[in-house]
Amino acid sequence: MATRRSFLGTASAVGAATLLTNGQAFAAEDATALAAVTEREARDSILAVNAGMRSHYAALKAELIKQLSPVMVVQNDNKGGRFTLIHGGKQEAVQPVSEIFEMAKSIAHVPLGIFSVLAAYLGEKVPNVPNAARIDPHDLAMVSMKTGTGWITPLLEYQKTLGVAKGNLKDAALPAGLTKSCDELLNKANIFIDAAVKTKTFDMKSYQDFAKAAFANVGINMEHASAAQIAGVQALLKKWRAQIGEAAWADLYVGVLSQWTTSVLNQNTIIIKPHMNAKKVDTHLIDFPTTSPPADPVFTVLDNIARIVQDNIAAELVFVSDTVIANALKGKQDLLSTEILEQLEKPLSAASATPAAFATTGAAAMTCPVTGRTVAQV
Template sequence: MATRRGFIGSASGISTAALLGYSASPSAADSPLTDTASTTAVSVTQQQAKDSIFAVNAGMRSNYATLKAELVKHLSPVIVVQNDAKGGRFTLVTANGQESVNPVAETFELAKSIAHVPLGCFSVIASYLADKIPNLPNADRIDPHDLLLVAFNDDRSTAWIEPLQAYAATLTTARKNLPAAGLPAALTTSCGHILDAALEFINTSVQAKVFDMKSFEDFSGSVYPDIRVNMEHAAQAQIKGVQDIMKTWRAKVGEAAWADLYCVVLSQWTTSVLNQNTIIIKDCMNAAKVATHLIDLPGLETPKDPIFTALDNLARIVQDNIAAEMVFPKDTKVADALKGKEDLLSDEILIQLGGGGAATTQSAPTYNTLSEGMCPVRK
């Protein structure tokens, strides 16, 4: 996973330098200093001089990567959370190994599955929308350029009919089998309403061979109360599942180790602020350390090796925490930048651009959006 410092984390000392195109340890023949026999200055080209300077950073990156790779082996205890359709896969990492579990009950996924029906319909028809915004209550909130980008197909085309009918077949099967799913009564009712309304919208649109934003919003708006019911059941299932596994693992590792627990939550950028698992986990950790030990790592896609990605980034954070105080012992503001999410040059760039960098630097590093207090969401 790329980060703000963008170093080469997997390269060895020699391979890092080779990859960058210069040697981390210049030979005596390449040295710009002196001739060992006559102590006379040896002539070097400008590029050789630059390469010798580049090699200094290559050596730093190599040493940094070596320290990080070794530190990964000593991280404990750590909980890594992979957000997924099931409410999250949780992995506990300790000195004794790893264990993973999906702690959230199926109600979470079932409730969200039906709540996603309007989005499923939209995904089929969106590219065939007319690129003119009709008179809608929320018309001023729709960016005309964004609509033009999404509505890239001819709005006179009927190519949407077949895929929408295929989705309707899936919805019909789910509606028929819904009573046998064993869901709570209120959830069964809300799911039925959503499925019925979606099938009515699809059938009407297919018969007329036309739809528009108004007809779709009439449908989606009509089922919003039912979607809220589904969201309530999904949230209840997730809170209970996460809190239960956190209690179980707390007892397993012991209070002393739990006080220093790191939690790394891997999420997509679109859900990285007020991430659902981060909100729940926050209250299960040591309150004195949650600001720096609960870490959100947003990305574009799920990494191939989520656990390694989490631990690799955590090792970088941990070693930067120590390096910051020792490398910048005389400037705590710059040290905080190294410890946090700021680039070390950001303050200087803001100053030079007239942004008054000193006023923008935080006094202490935080790694998530919830560290300053309770959840900001209120009913």
């Protein structure tokens, strides 16, 4: 059977030229040639077009990464953040926040530490608390997977850790107000643990009473942690701004890596924002929520910023006839979202209708951030 290659290969030079310039003749003969191609081969040849695009896109991005400057990479961590400045082909990494930040937060986390020991043994205790209506019973059932008194040993071990910290507070050179707050919080935790271990039981009322009593101390500790972070980060920003100059600083890109659970109103993002070019901060200060710290945080941020930068240029030059799609490519909106929103505005067919058990009236609507189109959720 003839294939496209054998068909064209056996044609004379003149004949081939005629076929390639005569649409009707070529279409008729080519139909026979294409019949020898399997559906999988045909589809793969179509998919190869996108694979080629992605290959060239990746090559452009790899070269662009080398040109990115200035860029600041912020890795949020337990120490207040690791900051890396990329400028003029050089990198400088600094951990600018005082250790006061980490120590203040460490003691503030004691109520959560105790909860984490007890959580798996909550059982049917939670439904009796005043705010039970705010708790998803299915979530609670998944967290509370154990019964018995298996919580006693780990709680006693944690209590020993708290005791050592309490005994060493006076030698840690903390501010007086922070020392006092930490001491009070640790005392309250010790009283709760002693009572629970003595009776070999606990209830949510006693835990919540402890948590409420400790809340004022948690607040004091967070004040000290925040002050330490602000002072450290602001001092570094001032230093780096003077170091690279106002012209470069005006074009600074900042990528902040954080876990999804802390990615909104992220502390370092809040501190950095007022120090950036007001005209560019909305596009140049970028939060990258992650599930866990990447193996190479600096490369991860540079790779994503390179994608953003080249998409910004592509958006205006490729989609010159459609600013809506151009804006989508320049932002976080998927290019198909506008079309999907338009199609979802049409009545659902019986086959695709949402099951009645999950349908709600007056459900929240989904609005496209670029076009403003709104589709009611079902």
